[in-house]
Amino acid sequence: MRSVSHSLADTPKAPPADAPLKAAKPTLRTIAELTGFAVTTVSRALSNAPQISAETRRRVHQVASEIGYLPDRAAQRLKTGRTNVISVLLDPHEEILGYGTSLMLGIARALRDTPFHLIVTPSFAATSNVDAVRHIVRNGMADGIIFSRTEPFDPRVRLLLEQGFPFVAHGRTEFSTPHPYVDYDNFTFAYEATRRLIARGRRKPTIILPPKRMTFSQHLQHGFMTAVREAGVAYEIPDDIDLDCPVDQIRDFVSRRAGLPDAPDGFVCGGEVSALATITGMSDRGLTLGNEYDIVAKQTSKLLVNIQPKVETIYEDLVDTGFRMGTTLLAAIGGETDPGKLQTLLEPTIDFPDRA
Amino acid sequence: MRSVSHSLADTPKAPPADAPLKAAKPTLRTIAELTGFAVTTVSRALSNAPQISAETRRRVHQVASEIGYLPDRAAQRLKTGRTNVISVLLDPHEEILGYGTSLMLGIARALRDTPFHLIVTPSFAATSNVDAVRHIVRNGMADGIIFSRTEPFDPRVRLLLEQGFPFVAHGRTEFSTPHPYVDYDNFTFAYEATRRLIARGRRKPTIILPPKRMTFSQHLQHGFMTAVREAGVAYEIPDDIDLDCPVDQIRDFVSRRAGLPDAPDGFVCGGEVSALATITGMSDRGLTLGNEYDIVAKQTSKLLVNIQPKVETIYEDLVDTGFRMGTTLLAAIGGETDPGKLQTLLEPTIDFPDRA
DNA sequence: GCGGATTGTGAAAACGTTTTAAATGCATCG
DNA sequence: CGATGCATTTAAAACGTTTTCACAATCCGC
CATH class of the missing domain: 1.10.260.40 (lambda repressor-like DNA-binding domains)
Known part of the structure; x- marks a missing residue:
């Protein structure tokens, strides 16, 4: 040796x-x-x-x-104090298929040919992973942090802003201080999705939202409501169910609701899994997609919705999202402070991109 | 500072x-x-x-x-030469829902309260990630490696055995030298799944296999064939389609096959997504699950199959798999050489375990 | 009370880098 | 021709550990 x-x-x-x-x-x-x-x-x-x-x-x-x-990474790190490490907080949540993996793949792609390594830090605490963030910051375990599912006044963002520690969030907040983020335009997604349902003649759209504490839940709701009001149709937003619920619970809810009067005839689904749950729940009542009701779903993988062409989809590219989070974080670590260069809002697209 | x-x-x-x-x-x-x-x-x-x-x-x-x-990790690493890092090779493949994330969660859980960090190393080379392995070994980037989807004479395993570098594979090989692995008993899975189909009265089971180059593809095939031969029923193994194919391709294949004579009436599905593709493909022909045909699928998440109770499932716990890979790797790094303690074969279970 | 264990502690070197400060050579210049 | 500058190069000190070796006590049997 x-x-x-x-x-x-x-x-x-x-x-x-x-x-x-x-x-x-x-x-x-x-x-x-x-x-x-x-x-x-x-x-x-x-x-x-x-x-x-x-x-x-x-x-x-x-x-x-x-x-x-x-x-030698260790020697460099010891001498310079820079770790050359990016920490990504791993969420145990999984409504979106392969969410974590896609994101990481994108991040890793951005880190390619840089000295940075990607280390995954799971949050074991069921409630929040702000402790993990604190640990990383306080002990200098990384040069930057990536995480997702922001809340309007996300404690992680607050902490990192206070400490001046480089990070990129997947999702926006409502802090007045601007911070780096990459987000998907969920307002437009929900708005367009709802309009498509209405254009198909549906007269009572509904949307199953993520847990309300999340910022993007409000964006979705806003987009949905805007389309609904513009068209002057009826609508419904279920209160006792959300996208983080076990999928069979969603199915049961949809089925139950469909058995009551004034049931919705159009669904905006934030993920492929909930779309499937909806289809199954409806078919329990003998209702079939394209006849009694329609679905517009957010598609994040080729996997699922492609096999059900009757589900209309709007696409979110998670690998690209990860890639942009990676480059944004690198910029932030490099000292970039112009918010314009550190904030990205990705627009919904219709087609699934062909990845080279 | x-x-x-x-x-x-x-x-x-x-x-x-x-x-x-x-x-x-x-x-x-x-x-x-x-x-x-x-x-x-x-x-x-x-x-x-x-x-x-x-x-x-x-x-x-x-x-x-x-x-x-x-x-200080850097100082320790510099002095001792130990990196306190575990490298997990990230596969871009995604047939199984949340495969990578679940595995990582389990590994991370095993690494908890140890000084080890988990770093993810994506393999960009489309063909193989043996280069990534070589890089890690040669440059001492980690103390141990974890990867999946082994082949009978997997070049990564060969390299790591040659170099005496600690690792755990998800999947077995056919090298005569024993090496650490954690694997799922796919033989038993396929055997039991096929028997269940036959017990339900199906007379021509089929199975969609992973790419043949993988070890566990052969295990699945073996289990399937054993059950078929025991019962003396007809069978079919499609040749021009596998689990890595795009899911719409699987659906189209199933649909096409169902339109020809002597179509299979029972499906063993290695993943939830292919199960869904099968359901959709069959329903294109007006055939419905539980009537004209049955499915027994491998279930790796609560997500999908729970919404289709008519799909019989056999469970594979990927988080637990990751956990065991983690502890096994730690043992290997610690100097354990007894193959008995470094090899785990997980048995299929019927119920989805409740995770605390 | 004296060699020799035994026990607990410490000084210093090393790991491989970056960085500070200084040295060297050499041409230019007043 | 000694001083000044410039262009290159270098020695040595750090960064925070672990480890080798030696040191100071205490204890034992005689």
Whole structure:
């Protein structure tokens, strides 16, 4: 594990009996010895410091890549205090198919070719993960934080703003201080979805909302209500059920409601799973999609809705969302403070993008 | 960022004008000064070295927890060479709902209260992620690796075995050298699922398999065939479709096949999504579940199948799988070599476990 | 009371980097 | 020609741990 220094072996010390197969990991010193420069110079050359002569820089870079040098993360971190780590708070919630995985894939894509690593920090506390945030900030476990499902006055956002710690939220808040976010335009989604239902002749749309404490729940409701009022149709917003409820509960609710008078005939579904629950619940009553009722759902994967072409969909690209969160966070860490460059609102799209 | 050393300030150096609000991060030296012991002793006391007196140990621990000391990961890593990092290879595949997230949640749970962090390493190369493995091993980016979807002679397993690098695979291989794994008994799953179909009176079961290159595809096929042969019924294994295919393709296949003579009347589905695709494909032909055909599916989440009670299910607990992979990897890193303790085969269960 | 265990503690080196401050060579200049 | 500047390079000190080795007590048997 340790390289043989060039001091002469004075005493016949026991040679390392274990596997010396793996070549000693190259370090700055290795390059220094190979090129004849000092460690300092090598370090400077690799970081492209201006005072190093072009020729030296070239030479050092060449040798470095020849021996496959990679700076030691621990040493860098120890010296500079920068962790080169992005922490993503993992939510145990899963209404949206593969939500976490897609997001992470996007983030990882943005982190590619940067020195940053992505570490996942699950929040075990059932209630909130503000403790996890506090821990990361206080102990310098990362250079930036990513999380989702914001609330209007999200305590995590508040904490991070107070501390001046770089982060990107998936979702907006109502703090007056601007902060980095990437969000989906749920107002427009709900607005357009509802309009489509009405355009199809539905006269009593409904929408199953996420838990009310979340910001985007209000955005959805607002979009829904705007379309409903414009058209002057009846509507209904169920109060005792939300998208985080167990899916069979949603199905049962839909089925029960469909058996009562004045049942809704159009559903805006915030996720594919709730769309399916709706279909099943309705079919329990003998009602079939496209005949007695319609659905417009938010689609986040090719998986599900593609097999039910009768469900109209509006698309949200979670991988892209993750990617933008990644680049935004990198910008924030890099010192960017212009809110205009740190805030993204993604528009709903009709088509599923073909990913290269 | 730096603590004031107790040397007297000689020149009126510019005081740190920026935020000095955050108390200097406590280090071993802080504790040393507070207790009067040397850094060495503090370090020893905290690691519960035997030669430290009980009283000293107590005192040091007390002070440490009072000031909220947490060892610096970078320094530890630099000194010891251990990274305290577990790398999990993220697959972009998603047939199973929330597969990645569930697994990670379980792993994270196992890593709780250990010094290990979970970092996700996506494999961008479309073909294989053996390069990612090589990179991690060669550059010492982690102390252990977790990955899934093994092949009989998985190149990742081969590499890691060669290098003696700790890992746990989700899935078995056919190497003669035993290695750590956690796997689901897909043979039994397919066997029982098929038997259930037959018990329901179905006379021509079929199964949609994962891509054949994967080990567990063969296990599934074996279980299926065993049940079929025992009962002496007809069967069918589609050749030009697999579980990794786009879901609408699966639906179309099912629908097309149902229109031809001698169509299957029982489906073993390896995932919830393919079960749904099957239902939809069949209903395109006017065939309904429970009447003209039956399905037994593998259920990995509460999400989907709960809304279609007519789909019989057999359960696979992915969070538990992740948890066991985590503990197994920790054991392997800890030096455990007894294969009996590093290999787990999880049995299919009927009920969805209630998670505390 | 004296060698030799035994027990508890400490000084210093090391891990691989970055950074501060200084050194070197060398041309320019008054 | 000594001083001044500029362009390059370097030695050495840190960052916070762990570890090797040595040191100071205390204790034991004689």
